[in-house]
Amino acid sequence: MNYNLIGYSVFITVIVFIIVIVGKTCYKNGNVFVAALIPDHLDLCQQINKTLLVCYYLVNIGYCTMTLVSWDTVISPLQLVEILAVKLAVIICILSVLHYLNIFILTNAIHKLIK
């Protein structure tokens, strides 16, 4: 029984799920903000937002799959749970920092727009 392979499959499944959920939420709620950037061209803004979403998916999922290289050899179920938790937590924390940065920038920009 190879615990590493189980760990990889669980990790990839969970992290792709989280990334897709977060991306969908940001895409849906970010339309308002992106539409305010170029006021008269709604379809153009939607295209920009879609491109941003695809870039986000590519960067994040690519980074997560790259970190698979650095796993230790897992020898027991206990170690499997622990290593999974830490790896997932690091990725989720990076995502949350990026996300809050985005909110901060967007709300600062939007305050100038609505005034």
Next chain:
Amino acid sequence: METTKILIGYAIYLPIALFLTLYVSRTLFKNSKIYMLDIFKGREEIANATNKLFETGFYLLNIGFALLIMKISIYSNSYQSLVEALGSKIGGFAIYLGLMLFINLFLFFRGKRKANEAPKPTAFPPTFVGQ
């Protein structure tokens, strides 16, 4: 066996941490919409979008932290030490959640105060004529 006890500990800790996060963020963001509407001067779509984005960030931050501090290490192999370790873990996480809640509330109040202040000066500097 020691490993099974620690696994039992994880199986108790994870659902409790996730449930606490869910409950706190539900309560917070159900009530924060009023503040958002006030901050963004009644613009409903922007207020809703910002509220949703904050909620996502809150989930990410807290679930990430809960997973990060999950590792339990007990030196004596008994249920007593397991319960003690679990107590300190869950208690620490609950205190952290409370702090996060207050920080978020503080952000809302600050935004409300800033929105109620006098509007910012215009982007163009005033021009002086006739000198």
